[in-house]
Amino acid sequence: MSPAPRPSVAVVGAGIAGATCARALADAGFAVQVFDKSRGVGGRLATRRTEWTGADGSATPARFDHGAPAFEARSEAFVRVVEAAERDGLLARWSPSVDRDGRLDTDPAAQWVPTPDMPTLCRSLLAGLPMQTGCTVDALRREPGGWVLESAGVAVSPRVDRVVLAIPPPQAAVLLAPHRPDWAERARAVAMVPCWTLMAVTDAPATPPAWDLAEPSTGPAGLIVRSDARPGRTRVPGRAHWVVHARHAWSRAHLEDPPADVQARLRDALAQQVGQPLAWHHASVHRWRYAHAPADAAGPDLCEWDPDAGLGACGDALGGAGVEGAWRSGRALAARLVEHPLGHGREAGRA
Numbered sequence: 001m002s003p004a005p006r007p008s009v010a011v012v013g014a015g016i017a018g019a020t021c022a023r024a025l026a027d028a029g030f031a032v033q034v035f036d037k038s039r040g041v042g043g044r045l046a047t048r049r050t051e052w053t054g055a056d057g058s059a060t061p062a063r064f065d066h067g068a069p070a071f072e073a074r075s076e077a078f079v080r081v082v083e084a085a086e087r088d089g090l091l092a093r094w095s096p097s098v099d100r101d102g103r104l105d106t107d108p109a110a111q112w113v114p115t116p117d118m119p120t121l122c123r124s125l126l127a128g129l130p131m132q133t134g135c136t137v138d139a140l141r142r143e144p145g146g147w148v149l150e151s152a153g154v155a156v157s158p159r160v161d162r163v164v165l166a167i168p169p170p171q172a173a174v175l176l177a178p179h180r181p182d183w184a185e186r187a188r189a190v191a192m193v194p195c196w197t198l199m200a201v202t203d204a205p206a207t208p209p210a211w212d213l214a215e216p217s218t219g220p221a222g223l224i225v226r227s228d229a230r231p232g233r234t235r236v237p238g239r240a241h242w243v244v245h246a247r248h249a250w251s252r253a254h255l256e257d258p259p260a261d262v263q264a265r266l267r268d269a270l271a272q273q274v275g276q277p278l279a280w281h282h283a284s285v286h287r288w289r290y291a292h293a294p295a296d297a298a299g300p301d302l303c304e305w306d307p308d309a310g311l312g313a314c315g316d317a318l319g320g321a322g323v324e325g326a327w328r329s330g331r332a333l334a335a336r337l338v339e340h341p342l343g344h345g346r347e348a349g350r351a
């Protein structure tokens with residue numbers, strides 16, 4: 001008797017939700033292929049590599065963790081996962097000193113930082129899986145016997161039994177609309193929170209700040225991070241690397257402002273927080289249209305799954321805001337696929 005064929009699945013999105021789901025499915029015997037529109041993996045667990053040019057014309061490399069700066073692990077299951085990743089050298093525990101309007105908290109809840117860069121965790125989960133990066137999936141075609149993924153009118157996948165969408169809801173809604181208009185409508189209703197982010201290099205302040213993180217209660221900046229004071233990051237003598245995340249409401253109000261204006265406001269906020277003159281070498285901004293799922297995000301099932309169609313969706317907007325919520329959602333969706341043996345979706349696809 002020939003062995004049963006391995007069910008095949010295409011996972012769209014290589015952030016923590018997609019990577020978690022893809023790894024669990026591969027471990028359960030699925031033939032998994034992963035697609036992401038970015039050049040690399042990690043999604044909002046992101047590290048920007050850039051260069052700035054000094055007065056003498058020399059180029060200096062710089063790295064900024066410009067998405068999630070770190071994350072917490074609250075549930076026992078996720079604590080087990082992050083502690084195992086720490087043992088494997090993929091994560092470091094971070095207990096930053098936090099300044100809140102001049103009050104210093106030296107004992108905040110521990111957070112976790114992937115090392116040596118933010119995508120490490122997803123890279124490790126996806127190791128060995130076939131992957132297409134730089135590939136924006138803009139349509140799902142349902143055929144007898146399965147699904148084909150398309151980009152700009154061209155098929156980018158072979159026919160697969162199952163499709164998992166692990167992408168933010170406004171992007172998922174476009175792909176879902178022809179197949180599950182009810183899910184698409186729910187996805188469109190999710191009010192994702194935007195975030196403007198400043199990445200900057202200055203001379204190191206004459207007096208080093210006592211804080212690693214600052215959370216000012218007024219002004220455009222909601223979170224100021226001494227980027228090179230984080231675990232596993234390199235400190236360059238004489239320089240300081242900063243990441244400033246604008247407050248949610250401010251980002252929303254200024255979403256369409258010219259980047260130069262946003263940069264000027266966030267530079268002012270950084271200078272005010274540091275409280276000393278800063279000599280600037282580099283500054284740039286990034287606009288995250290879909291930075292955070294709303295705080296009350298999470299469906300009862302933590303994911304969407306249609307066994308007849310062989311179609312599912314996961315991500316922070318379904319599993320709960322933040323990295324742990326996205327991980328929970330990816331894990332929940334993988335469990336649902338494993339529950340439904342091969343053939344179910346295929347037969348429905350033929351109907």
Ligand SMILES: Cc1cc2nc3c(=O)[nH]c(=O)nc-3n(C[C@H](O)[C@H](O)[C@H](O)COP(=O)(O)OP(=O)(O)OC[C@H]3O[C@@H](n4cnc5c(N)ncnc54)[C@H](O)[C@@H]3O)c2cc1C
Pocket residue numbers: 012013014015016017018035036037038041042043044045066067068069070071072135136137138166167168171195197245288290291292293314315316317321322323324326
């Ligand atoms: C500035 C900022 C600060 C944050 N701070 C924190 C924090 O302190 N703590 C915390 O827990 N969380 C924080 N978060 C949120 C956290 O990063 C996210 O909740 C989590 O990473 C979401 O993971 P995900 O896999 O659901 O989605 P994503 O990480 O967004 O992954 C989705 C992937 O899908 C890809 N994609 C999208 N559309 C397509 C398409 N059509 N075709 C192919 N690929 C596609 C994207 O390129 C991306 O790689 C922060 C996020 C930002 C941006």
